Amino acid sequence: MTTYNLALIGFGGVNRALATLIRDEPHRFAALGFELRVVAITDLAFGSLVQEEGIDLATVLAMPRGANFEGLRGGSSEPRNEEVIKNSPADIVVEATFTSPVDGEPAVSHVRWALAAGKHVVTTNKGPVALHGRELNALAKENSASFEYEGSVMSGTPVLRLAQKMFEGLQLKGVQGILNGTSNYVLGRMEAGLRLGEAIAEAQEHGYAEADPTADIGGSDVRLKVAILANELLGASLHPDEVDTIGIQEITSDQVAQALANGQRWKLIGEATRGTDGKITASVRPATLTADHPLAGISGATNAVSFETDLLGAVTVSGPGAGRTETAYALVSDIAAVDAFINGGVHV
Numbered sequence: 001m002t003t004y005n006l007a008l009i010g011f012g013g014v015n016r017a018l019a020t021l022i023r024d025e026p027h028r029f030a031a032l033g034f035e036l037r038v039v040a041i042t043d044l045a046f047g048s049l050v051q052e053e054g055i056d057l058a059t060v061l062a063m064p065r066g067a068n069f070e071g072l073r074g075g076s077s078e079p080r081n082e083e084v085i086k087n088s089p090a091d092i093v094v095e096a097t098f099t100s101p102v103d104g105e106p107a108v109s110h111v112r113w114a115l116a117a118g119k120h121v122v123t124t125n126k127g128p129v130a131l132h133g134r135e136l137n138a139l140a141k142e143n144s145a146s147f148e149y150e151g152s153v154m155s156g157t158p159v160l161r162l163a164q165k166m167f168e169g170l171q172l173k174g175v176q177g178i179l180n181g182t183s184n185y186v187l188g189r190m191e192a193g194l195r196l197g198e199a200i201a202e203a204q205e206h207g208y209a210e211a212d213p214t215a216d217i218g219g220s221d222v223r224l225k226v227a228i229l230a231n232e233l234l235g236a237s238l239h240p241d242e243v244d245t246i247g248i249q250e251i252t253s254d255q256v257a258q259a260l261a262n263g264q265r266w267k268l269i270g271e272a273t274r275g276t277d278g279k280i281t282a283s284v285r286p287a288t289l290t291a292d293h294p295l296a297g298i299s300g301a302t303n304a305v306s307f308e309t310d311l312l313g314a315v316t317v318s319g320p321g322a323g324r325t326e327t328a329y330a331l332v333s334d335i336a337a338v339d340a341f342i343n344g345g346v347h348v
């Protein structure tokens, strides 16, 4: 059976959940026809660790926050990202550091270094895809590497591959969705009477929120996702700055209660639409939805996206939009796509 060597860049919630799956559920990967070995980890907090024969995941997963890899064979307290990405014996670089909605760094550099070295990249990080997707895909092609990012839009719920593969023969006119688990969770908890700050703290505990939750609440997380959907599925060349964005930070508990009393729910809606002139416009804004709207019933960290098609009308997909293990699954599906690329030379 093929063994793929992985380098985990970022050892936070998502990559720890992936490491846990690799440690506890090897049968899941065996069923896909390969096994996974983690040969390198880097993280701002832990430093870096490279062990060619495979890192003992039980040991590193048991390390408390505040500890670092110095003292372990091949370990250092410095996060030597560039050295690890370029020189470790990894076949696949798993990028799950924090998302910068401004310039995508440091993740953009991580992805560039890996692809330029001919290594495959899987990532849940929206920044590189939304801000430099075209360039990075070209770099992947140039270096015969695979660049996979299914988890960048709706965590483990398949959206990009589903639309690319299953909507063949349909014309896509637009997409509309609830694309942020944290803000949707927060709005639901405000309906239950919590204050905004209390609800955000709960979302952080569940592992839904970004490192800086203002990205979730202020709409910049959804802006990146809308740009990805528009560019990947509608053939646009949108920069996230071109997506008009308003978050939920100004929505008050009174407004939430008032809407409920009127049979409505506040939701943060991201959309991208192809106009009659062919131009794609996109926005993120809060809206009150009546109960009969297809997105009104989407609660908690669940997300949903409606694809507006010419022959079927709206096709809506819903599922987890955030969560550590749910997002780690996106990486599993991406690694399976890399395997298919390696074996067939094609993207799936």
Ligand SMILES: NC(=O)c1ccc[n+]([C@@H]2O[C@H](COP(=O)([O-])OP(=O)(O)OC[C@H]3O[C@@H](n4cnc5c(N)ncnc54)[C@H](O)[C@@H]3O)[C@@H](O)[C@H]2O)c1
Residues within 6 Å of the ligand: 009, 010, 011, 012, 013, 014, 015, 042, 043, 044, 045, 079, 081, 096, 097, 098, 099, 106, 124, 125, 126, 151, 152, 154, 155, 207, 208, 209, 210, 211, 321, 322, 323, 324, 327
């Ligand atoms: N958690 C989710 O539900 C979810 C869902 C979809 C996508 N994502 C994306 O996945 C990525 C990881 O999410 P997470 O929940 O694991 O975040 P996290 O904050 O738990 O972990 C990120 C880790 O990256 C490390 N890091 C930050 N900058 C670094 C650097 N320069 N070098 C090395 N390490 C660095 C941090 O120390 C931290 O341990 C983010 O980009 C996020 O937007 C998360």
Ligand SMILES: N[C@@H](CCO)C(=O)O
Residues within 6 Å of the ligand: 152, 153, 155, 179, 180, 181, 182, 183, 208, 209, 210, 216, 221, 321, 322, 323
């Ligand atoms: N913080 C994001 C993670 C998924 O991208 C959310 O809450 O949706």
